[in-house]
Amino acid sequence: MDFDFPNLIGALTDEERITFYEVLAHNLTVSVRAIWSNDDLTDGQKVERMKWVNEIMHRVVMKSALLRVQRNQFTESDSWENIKSWMSLSPEIDAEVEWALRLSYKLVAGDLPPETLAPDPKVRL
DSSP, rough: OOOOOOHHHHHHOHHHHHHHHHHHHHHHHHHHHHHHHTSSSOHHHHHHHHHHHHHHHHHHHHHHHHHHHHHOOOOHHHHHHHHHHHHTTTTGGGHHHHHHHHHHHHHHSSSSOOGGGGOOOTOOO
């Protein structure tokens, strides 16, 4: 994935960074819905992919909470390594996670209007 997470997210203001992680958590839930509704996947494949996206979501939500109360101890490089680690356990989720990352960043960076939070649920990622 060609996304310079540590530098792009690290360059955001504190409030923008919190917003990024909150929007990312939202977009990862949309990714889970896309996985669940994909009729080309078996139930086992769906569960496996959703499991690893869920692990990323756990860390994203906690990072947002820690940033909000100014108790974060993890760099953006730490967070990126964590996300890549979970993705490496299920490379099939790369497209969903990349979509969520890019859309979240574009929204926070001002490249997209706020109503662009989620795609049409019928559109496959």
